[in-house]
Amino acid sequence: MSLQMVFYLLVFPGLLFTAVLGLSIGWLDRKLSARFQYRVGPPFLQNFYDFIKLLGKETIVVRDSVHSLFIAAPFVAFAMLVCISTLIGVALFYKQGFLGDLFVLMYLLMIYSIALILGGSATGNVYSSLGAGREIKMLLADELAFILICLVAIVKAGYEIGLAEIAAVQQARGAFIASPSGIIAFLIGLICIQAKMALPPFNIAEAETEIVEGPLMEYSGPPLAFWYLNHFMMFTIYPFLLILLFWGGFSANGLGILWFSLKYLLIVVVMIILKNTNPRVRIDSALRFFWRIAFPISFIALVLAVLGV
């Protein structure tokens, strides 16, 4: 493990960058959502204050739960998200392969859900168990379409599975989003990441008004702070992944940086608009939507990609 890798991991594009950008974009999320509801919204640093405040609060642990699992879960998810952000970021900004390819990434992304489910259900809380069941069903729902759109990117890149290679093909031959299969896959991908981040209308596992945050119900203090941080870090990870897979990646010149920032902001704003204009759906409707509508559409995208369109 060289010094450079430690830099990748802890500073840029890993821990520090992802966390700071995530918490800042979290402000945008809260501010915009507030404007949708005719509220003023919080100041820019509110997410940072919240994180630090939660670190100072006491941690309440359920007496007869599996303590170690309960405490470790948010940190496992956190560490895995940092590794994932490093993996994506190095491919995006440095144009190198790092840690693993797209298949590896697809499987690593599942670990967040596993940690959430195990941590939540370690408490023995009924609501957490209900939420755990829903979380894994959501994973099943969006994973099918997500696999397909990843395959679209792979096929369009000429069967390359390295993230840096997929971006390089687009730099050379134009972004996939400009082709029919690419744009379909991108749009389906946008819905998939909405579900993977558990944003409305897919916040079924956490459903505050119904099962009281589900798996997060018993969390408090620093572990809860890290769950919030994890959530906001995903606000950078998933849009970056979409840009990398379909929207041409990143060019390191002045205009390139501006263009990349605009693409990123556009994706995030669309996600926030979707979030604020759609009520939560039931788990069976979500399953049905992804398996019966999103899956066939993304399959069409795959067929088009194989045909070279």
Added chain:
Amino acid sequence: MEPSALLTFLFLPAAVAVINLFLPVRAAKALTLLTLLYLLYCAITLWPSASLGSSSVYLGVDRLAAFVLLFAQILSTVILLFSLKGVRRDIERFFFVLFPLTVAFCNGVLLSRHALLFLIFWGLSGVSLYLFALLGKDAEASAAAKKTFIIIGGSDVFLILGLVLLIGSRPVDLWWLDKLNLRPEAPLYWLAFVSLLIASLAKAGGFPLHTWVPDFSKSSPIESVALLPASLDKLLGIFLLARMMTSLFVVGLTVKMIVVSIGAFTIISAVMMALSQHNGRRMLGYHAVSQVGYMIMGVGSGNPLAFAGGLFHMINHTIYKSNLFLSLGSVEKQTGSSEFDDLGGLAKSMPLTFIMALVGALAISGIPPFNGFFSKWMIYQGLLETAKTLPVGYQLWMLICLILAIFGSALTLASFVKFLHAVFLGRNPGTHKVREAPINQWLATGILAILCAIFGLFAVALPLKKLIVPVMVDLGMPEAMQFIGFFHPLLLLGLFAVVFGLGILLYFLVRTVRYDDVYLGGQPADPRFRITGSDFYREVREMPVLNKIFAAADKKYCDVYEMGSKGTFAFSGWLQKLHPGLLPLYILYIFLGLLILGLVINIGG
């Protein structure tokens, strides 16, 4: 390797089985353990010198056989370690006779070079499966034993047919199973291929001949489930398939695609059934079927990388699946049940068993950096590599199979989340007083869990370079290790550990902990409102289209055995109606028969 040295693998365990008949049980256990350890040592020393150069007409060992042999010894030793304490008292004696006997039969299959010998040992290993099934204690045990025997025995018929067709036309001294390379022009080539495919699928538990696996898993002693359907039968079935694809037949593209599709369909259909199970053993049984799909895909595709991945997945599966079966066995022995609704909250009282089961569950779901991921990853790459070179239609076909395989592992994860939740997490006041499994049991599962981690983290350096590459070179596919992607499990673990350590360090610096009861909106925690997790996937079951398929599966429409027996009884019932005991009718039959005979002779003449 001298043929006489190979005989040790057959005669030593068989002799121990006979001796165990007369020894006190304690001594039988010790003797069996020593024997298996010795055989393990022999298999390790056999590995470097394995070649067909000096083998006899009857016995011989190439790299592939030596490789499978090694893992058969490892698995049976670990499973025996688990069985040292905890086998039901009333079956203990017979169990320790049958165990070494099974090992002997399995070794026999692997070491046979002569087709006839292969056939005999293959059949005998099926018999030992039947005998183990008879040792089950619940009401369904004898039915499960019968079903197992009929499917496995029935598939032996196809094995005989296949082998006869394959070598019937050759001189007797060429009844070897290596280097036949039968070409498609050979007479009855297809029939032979299909017959052998049926035999290998039935043994390994591939669709549609898989239905004995869940039934056997449900009612047989759990040690034998870990030994046979989870480990040895997988090794044997895939061993035969690997032989078929490399040295017996020269297989064309369409056939390969069909075999890959069988694999993909096996994965998805079995894992869907696993999702809706309410019994731990049956659920694991369905997974033992679904995982075979990956091996069939890898080995059947003929791509070197996928083939190596298929072999790797085979050994990985034997490791994590026996781990899972044995962990569930520990739970069952401590609590007396394997029904999800009776369990829950055991992570507190059986922490070691929980950790082993967690590792097994992550490995089977393909979560990096455990071993299951690495082999699946190799298979996916191999399939993509093949797809790249195909015409558009085949490309799509291959991609659909690939989608099913990847989605299958998400479904696997889902059903293991249910397993972990229902058995170890959540809350069940009834399991507070349960004690941890005895030392030999968690030692056995612990060895397997450690192997899961080692084979994942050091996949390239250890199992692939040391074992699978030599096998692939021997099979004439030296280019097996050219990955198209890349993955650094150790680096991933290192970086993960750094960040995880930082997070935990921060937590310990700032934490103030208070312990309290579970919070349910101010209500007391009522044990009646308990989520076991066994109904996690009701929505999946109730989806349109899927509900019809599940209903059909519940009626056993996909079960060859049940359908076969229904068909047989319908036919014999019809025959019964023709025998009402009326003399004039029988006289009419005789005349009709004579008439038909006359007509046939007339036409023939």
